[in-house]
């Protein structure tokens with residue numbers, strides 16, 4: 001199996017040539033365009049780690065379903081979905097368009113930037129420090145990695161340059177979809193995007209969801225229902241305006257990030273983590289998507 005997985009990684013590594021690493025957030029441009037890593041952990045504990053599986057990168061949008069789970073734990077499903085919807089947009093992940101043009105002005109879903117900022121605003125805590133600490137501890141717990149930390153340079157870089165996200169946060173605040181202050185929501189959001197992980201960390205979180213919200217020691221951290229919400233939004237919106245095509249090509253609930261990560265969940269079977277920093281025009285890891293398509297075909301992993 002390891003040999004077979006290695007051959008899939010090597011086959012797809014060249015596809016990175018067709019993409020580009022993100023450079024709109026200072027620091028991300030330093031990634032090696034040709035890196036490709038894969039980690040798989042089955043629910044029986046078998047682990048496969050190939051290529052650049054232990055290279056650190058910032059989690060970026062892969063953080064969104066994780067924050068969503070803690071927001072629901074903190075406030076319940078009804079309140080969370082009164083602030084953010086659950087429908088795909090068909091627009092880019094950072095689009096402001098539908099916020100302004102749709103009548104309700106409610107962000108469409110928690111996997112795009114607007115909806116994720118509204119979700120970050122829902123993390124409970126006396127102040128921003130406590131809010132982010134609670135969130136970071138939740139990431140550490142479900143990744144079973146107590147050493148997770150933020151990359152401070154990437155955080156400060158995005159805080160300084162993230163004006164489109166800032167515009168959306170203030171707009172949503174004006175429309176009543178941000179609990180608390182817009183700047184506080186942004187601080188939590190920029191920090192969560194800057195958490196450094198490896199493909200292996202993402203695999204652990206995928207495995208947690210594959211087990212329906214249960215850690216490998218058997219501890220239940222979120223309900224089946226909350227895990228189901230995260231997986232459902234991943235398959236419908238997790239690859240932004242590429243989600244429909246990805247559902248057909250791969251058919252595995254997945255969440256991408258512009259740092260190059262993809263976290264995938266084969267329910268009841270395995271967690272999968274990918275690191276592939278060269279992105280396609282929609283901001284999804286280009287070689288990573290091709291690798292997951294091969295994996296899905298070869299191992300019959302599509303849920304459809």
Ligand code: GLN
Nearest residue numbers: 060061093113193257258
């Ligand atoms: N921090 C990034 C942003 O807000 C996350 C985007 C992504 O990974 N798609 O633009």
